[in-house]
Amino acid sequence: MTIENILLIGGSGFVGRHLMNALARRDVRITVPVRRRERAKHLLPFPTAEVVEADIHDDATLARLATGQDAIINLVGVLKGGNGKTDGKPWGKGFDRAHVELAGRVAKAATAAGAQRLLHMSALKADAEAPSAYLRSKAAGEEAVRQSFPGATIFRPSVIYGPGDQFLTVFAGLAALAPMLPLACPAALFQPVWVEDVAATMAESLLRTESIGQTYELGGPRLYTLIDLVDYASRTAGSPGNILPLGDIPSYLMAWILEIVGGPMTRDNYWSMQVSSTCEHGEMGVLPFGRRAAALEIIGPTYLSDGRRRAGFDALRAGAKR
């Protein structure tokens, strides 16, 4: 199987830029459709990549983009997509559009265009019965993908960290800005995975026919509670903040207030964190194709330890999606 042409959807985001790096080492041509070209300025220097402004929600545009592609990769995802129901489906409109509708349409376009491979990004613990709309919509997205492109390779990562993440960097920044950081869901469990490991695994899967039709969980070598992660991130960034762990009801109320004011958390995020974001299959710390997952303690200092100012700046920038 030769993969020479790749359509990378959702390539302007955090994982996208690292995946571009991994793919750029290969002899491939990559087309990256984006909503706003200025959000993808960082991709312009890649000589083998073509960044095009396009509306991927338009079927004709998607069909045109898919034509001639050997592989299509869909990274599109949102963390806020509504709590309510959409046409009787148990998730909000934003989740439906990004995780379900688009996922199905990309899979249909991939089949119609005769693409050999489809890689689809889901999330760990995606489940039709999950307490959060995010996870339910991710499960529905997987189903829509499998229906139209049964050979798709699906990835389900735990939280992903690395330069430009909106998780550890944001918490490190908030700890630097606030004298006291109230923390919702402090006992929530995660198995953070390094973005370079995610990108390398996805890129490698394109060369591996055994990955066709598979679903892979992606997690790092250790489990952490949220409070441990926030404490680690803030100490590594040089601002060991005072973290105030909140109980269950205050956590929910805080999520609700932040949702109302457009802050970094919603009630659906609260519900997501009621499920442990930890892998159930495979050996701890071993990624697909035998790759050893990097330890957070090795990678964290390389991008979090630049100090308070940088962490605070990154937090603000991540919040503004720039």
Ligand SMILES: NC(=O)c1ccc[n+]([C@@H]2O[C@H](COP(=O)([O-])OP(=O)(O)OC[C@H]3O[C@@H](n4cnc5c(N)ncnc54)[C@H](OP(=O)(O)O)[C@@H]3O)[C@@H](O)[C@H]2O)c1
């Ligand atoms: N980061 C994590 O910890 C994590 C963990 C588990 C799963 N995932 C999944 O991994 C994937 C990539 O995550 P990420 O961290 O790279 O996210 P990100 O930085 O927010 O990037 C998301 C990408 O999706 C695009 N997008 C979002 N909504 C869209 C819509 N309605 N129509 C078209 N494009 C849309 C964004 O385009 P713009 O640039 O135009 O906004 C961007 O290219 C997502 O599917 C996410 O759910 C991430």
